[in-house]
Amino acid sequence: MLQRWLAETEPDIVTLQELKAPDPRFPAEALAQLGYQAIWHGQKSWNGVAILSRVGSIHETRRGLPDDPDPAQSRYLEAAVNGVLVAALYLPNGNPRPGPKFDYKLAWFDRLIDHAATLLASGAPVVLAGDFNVMPTDRDVYKPERWQNDALFAPEVRSRYADLLTQGWTDSLRHLHPDETIYTFWDYFRNAWARNAGLRIDHLLLSPSLAPRLVAAGVDRETRNWEKTSDHAPTWIELAEPDGAP
């Protein structure tokens, strides 16, 4: 499915989340045949993140967050690619709430916020891309009242996402489509896709030095109809060249 999507849409740079496989099982050769270099940070069964590029080499800058609450979980990978610092992240789900998994989510989120501040202070053009497991506002969930106590919509989690935006990050999709209903995820159960009972939990946050280059953003919803598909749909942005060229 990933290979079909890459071949059809030819994105320049891709981040992947939930590889759910140890490093040796990463399909590096198949991706190379499609023209993509890759770095990856896998883990058996759970988590796992990767960065792909067909526009130049990938210079890894970090794997795992500073003071990562659990370095055994592969949730963060960061690299310089084609003049942009790209972070692939997979924020913990956090359910059930309350409980240790929710505490872990908050701890991880706090370390991300700290590191995001460091990145902003550097002035570099940065995109934080991945599954944040947060619906930022009521507009980002099909039935907000049903999700009030869920770890993906809890006040503690939404406030942390808001803290990121207050730091200076731009939520790409919401910035270009302020009033639109946009979802990136539909549960496998409850017939969620057919009912369009979706969530917007996959985000691309841009640093102030990169945000002016944002020209388009969207979700490739059609992949959700494919056989054996993911419960997430590819979420993308288009950036202008640094000099303003298309």
Add this chain to the structure above:
DNA sequence: ATGTCGGTGTCTCACCGA
């Protein structure tokens, strides 16, 4: 509260996390 999916080990079903 419920539901679906894929992976794993308890191993041809039961469980877990998402």
